[in-house]
Amino acid sequence: MPPKGKKGKGKKKKGSGKLAKMTEEERMLYLEQQRLAEEEFRKQREDFLSAYLQGKIGHEEKFSKLNQYKLNHQWRNIMREVKSKELKRDIEILSQTFERVVDRKESVLKSLVKDIEEADDQLSLAVRAHLQNVDRLIDIQNRRVSKLTSEYHAEKEIIREEFDSEEAYVSEQQDRDMKDLQDVLYGLEESFMEKEVDARAEFQSMRDEIKNKNNEEKHSLRILLEGKVDDYWNQFNDAKKAYNEATRDKKAMFEDYKQRDERSSNEIERQMRMLQKINSQIAAVKQKMALNSRTYDERNRMLKEEREKMMLHFQQLKAQMNKIRELQREKLTKMTLESNGALKELRRQGDKADRILKLAEMCRKLETEEEKVLPFPATSLTPEEMDDVAVALKEEPNEPLAAAMRRYQNLEEFWRRFNKVMLDKLALDKEKSVLMSENMQLRSLLKQYLDGVSVNDEILSSVNPLIVVNGRSNVNLKPPMQDPRVRPAATVTVEASLEVRSKRL
Template sequence: MPKKSGKLAKMTEEERILYLEQQRLAEEEMRKKKEDMLTQFLKDKLNKEEKATKFNMNKLNHQWRNIMREAKSKELKKDIEILSQTFERVVDRKESVIKSLAKDLVEAEEQYSMALRSHLQNVDHLVDLQNQRLEQLQTEFDCEKEILIEEFDTERSMLVDQHSKEMSEASDIMFAMEQNFNERENEAKSDFQSMRDEIKNKNLEEKHALRVQLEMTVEDLWNQFQAALRNYQETTEERKKSFEELKAKDEKSAKEIEMQMRKLQRLSDNISSLKTKMGNNAKECEERNKQLREERESMIAHFQELKGQMNKLREAERERLTKLTLESNAAIKELKRKAEKGERILRLAEMCRKVETEEEKVLPFYATSLTEEELEDVEAATLEPPSEKMAAVMYEYTSLENFWKRYNKALLDKVALDKEKAVLFQENQQLRTLLKQYLDGISVNDEILSQVNPLFVINNRSNIKMNVPVMDPRVRRQATGPPTNVVIEAAHVAKHLPS
């Protein structure tokens, strides 16, 4: 320090400032080097710690995996043992079922063979009876056929003889009739020819005479007609001319009259048609107006009716909507309640599963106490179709049989525990009474002496009525027996579950 102070004293102010600045920079650099070295040392140490941590963590994980593998292998072995026992039990059950089915099959085959043999015997017997009957019918048929053939031959010979006789008689009659007919035919032909010739000659003569007479008459009449015609033409020529003129005028006036009449007829027809049209139009308009009024009234009535129906439907739909809303709300509440109940049942099932024993896990269903015949009767009854409604409803819930088995088992256990609890409670009360009596007996005070006291013994008898004797086996069992296990009921746990 004296050297430095002497050295600083020799320096000027600027040199001193520069020297101090250099010294400060050197110290700063040394401090930075120390910090860098410390940082590097800490980083190296941190890396080493991280490596050691990773190594230790891997080591711990490896050891923990080994422990977990061992525990899991034990659990898996237990599960495999349980599953193997269950599988063996199921296999035994299936084998028993297969044996019973094979036995039933053999019995059914025997019954079938016996029925087939009896059926074949019956068929053979029926065939023999049918053959005998056919033979008998064949013999009867042959006898009757021979009798009929003989009768037919005799009757045929008789008919042939009679036919030959009748044919000979008929031929004789036909020959006689033909001869008679030929004779009559020849006579009629000759008479007809003679009469025809006579009539023909007579007609020719009369025809010739009439022709001559008629020709003369026609010639005379023609001459008279020509003369009268000439006379008529000469006398009526002037009248004919005037008639022709008047006839022309008449035809002309007739045509004009006819034209006017046609015009009048057309006008009258038009007037009548217009009147009829007007009347028809008036009637149609009245009918249409009347019909429109009726339709309007009917439409108004129909509208009022539809309006009333629509109001009724609105009211009904509003009531239905209200009812549906209430029912849906009730259904939602009921479903929520059932869902909560189901969740509560599942929680209870999980809790009950935790307290199940190994035997209950392996054999969840109790063995039946029925015999094989009773079991067969029950199976046959379940396979039969239900005849009543209640039976049909119960038949739908046969799949819940295992559930009801477990439920009944749990219920029986609960009832047994309740009974045991009641017995123990009664024993506890009796023991409390005995203890109180004993304590009252060993203590002396005015209250105890004023009551019945077991210390007062007369003739080796106390005036206390002992409810439970000391030699009661239940009391002795409680006193000397092994300690009982404390069992917590699932119902007690369920009551304290958070809702």
Template sequence: MPKKKKKRLVLTEEERLLVMQQKLLAEEEMHKKKEDMLAQFLKDKLAKEERNSVLNMHKINLQWRTVLREVKARELRKDIEILSQTFERVVDCKDSVIRSLAKDLAEAEAQYAHALRSHLHNIDKLLELQQCRLGYLGEDYKTELEMLQKEFDTERKMIIEHHEQETRYLQDVLLAMDQNFNDSDYEARLDFQSTRDDVKNKNLEEKHYLRMQLEGKVEELWKRFQQALRNYTEATEDRKLAFEALKLRDEKSTKEIEKQMKKLQKLQELILMLKNKIAVHARESEEQNRRVRDDKEVVLKQLQKLKCQMNRARAKARSNLAKLSRESNGALKVLERVVEKAELILRLAEMCRRLESEEEKVLPFYASSLNWDEQKAVNKVAMEKPVEPLAQMMQDYVGLERFWQRYNKVRLEQLSLERTKAALLHDNLKLKNLLKQYLDGISVNDEVLSQINPLMIINQHPITSSLPQPVPVTEARLKRPIYNVVEAAHEVSRIL
């Protein structure tokens, strides 16, 4: 029995372990589910926050744009006013310059007309002088021409006479030379014929002698030639056959050589053509490489220039970004101040709304001081479209008319209250002075006695002879407290 109990205990522990493991697994699954749910919840919340942030950013940008637009509109209006004033000033300056230039132009035209008249008068005088000078020169020319004609005629006669003399002399010389030439020619012909006959005879004799010698030599040579021919034919028959065979082979080889030569010529031509093409391509490639190198240098220069421009643009953009950030920070601060001011205005408006009376809530504005016709005229003018820029600018702020009415009413009430306060303060000061005089008059102490007392004045002169002289104020007396003494009868009568 005890052994069975031990086995049951072991089984129960295993079951407990299994149950514990199942519980741990279930807890881990629940923990994972919770983590997943929490992560999903955080993701949804993050997405929602991002959407809200984007929406808020859009709203802020919209408000920022509206504020910037208003500021820019005000700046542009101011600039337009300044530009209009400067334009009017420049137009006035240009008008004054134009008037001065027109005046200078009229004076210059008058001076030009006067100078032109004087110039034309001087030209007329010069023309007269030139005509006189031309007349004198023409007369001198005619006289010199006549003299030159006379000299030319005399020289011509002299040259003609000299020419005739020389021609006669040359004709005589020519006749003498012809006679001498004919004599020398006849003698030379005779000598030539005699020498020609002698040379002809000698040549015939030599020719006959040489012919005899040559005939003997030719016969001997012919015999020798015939003998050598027979010997040669007998010795070269075999060679002749071989020669013919070789000749046929030679013809065939010459034909093949011609074909090969043609092929070689074609190949050489092709090689030359390819060399020319290669040279042309090499030149083109060199030119193209040169152009590519030039383009590369140009592109590198442009790249360096663009890099410099990009660096400058980056520096400028960085400075602009820094400036924009500074301006945006300043604008944000200004906007924060504006928002704070607007919130203060809204709180004050809410407080004022709470403090308004029933009458102010029903009739918040003061009654107009204009009559019915004046109001109709004002409304008619307001309905018309303004033409002047200032009126157009005022037309943009028509929506604030109620606000300005309320503001003017409050401002008028404030001024009236300030005036009332000043009058009351003045009256209060007067009453305080009167009360002080009254109290000084009914009280007796050293401080009062040291001053002029209205109750002790007779005929506008103070009674000081019968009174004791005031004790000099010392440092101990200043430190001692001073009490005002008032009679009870006076105080009771004043109270009752």
């Protein structure tokens, strides 16, 4: 490299001396020719470098495919052997597991058959007890019905006797009342007849007295007025004749009205007698009604009080029944909601259990041989700590949480296995993160290597470990600080001998 630099300097000095002897046009022509020659040389060098790199990339791809095929072939053989061994081991483990599951299923079937037999015995006992209870209830109901029937007939006879006695009493009382009313009516008629005879005698005496008095006055007046009477009589006859002639029609009407008046008087008298009779009957009936009213008012009052008591008792019973009905409805609603909630919870728990069983079946395929033989890992406690735990479990719990935890003591093995799985998961997550970081580093190195074998403006401007200028690279080869707890990433080293061998191939 240095000799080339010196030779270039000599040519430059010689060219500059030559340029000084040339004219301006010759100098421009010479510089143009020199620029074209340099451009042609640079173009040829780029074409040569590109062809060289393309050939190298083709060789690399061909040998990488060949090596990849060889590696895949070898890996297939190795993986077949490993997979066959794993399958044989899995088959043995599965056969042992199957036998263990079959034994467990047989024991479960035996226990279920025993439970079914016990359940059948309990069912027969329950059915027998139920039938006995039903027979006893039927006997009790029959006795109760017969007792109620006898009580009904007895009460019916008592009510019938009371009705007959009351009917006889009412009939007898009615007969007595009728006799009393007839006696009263007879007495009233007798007193009325006596009063009528007295009134008629008094009326006749007064009539005779008035008649005699009138006769005396008439005789005296006749003597005094006999002359005048004759005159007046003549005048009267004249006036009467004129009056009769004038009032003949009115007289006929008067006679007719008089006859009608007599008939009306007779009818009024008859109606008055009938009204008196009806009034007497009305008075008797009123008296009887008053007597019956007092009797039946007392009975109605007692019946009304009894009815009010029965209505009050009925209202109380109705309110109590409504209250009981509302309470039973609330209980039924609450029981329905709780039963629906319980069914949903049981269904959810059943789905959860099915999902757990499916996950357990899926995870059982991924278990190691050690996990299949010893499903529950050993505890990490020391014997002294185990003794302390046993003593603590024997003590009576003072807090509700401790009492609740004691009921779930049988899940200790499950939680131990669960914690082991969680630890394995955390370890796998840590290993996954380490492998991902290692993969990223390998990808970065592979990208740098592929960028190194190809040349373009982007590659020349970016960091490239294959470009060395004056013995220096633009890549920082200082190793990064690593965490001692994390496994270091794998590095890729390309040997020159392998590169030469691949070129020869």
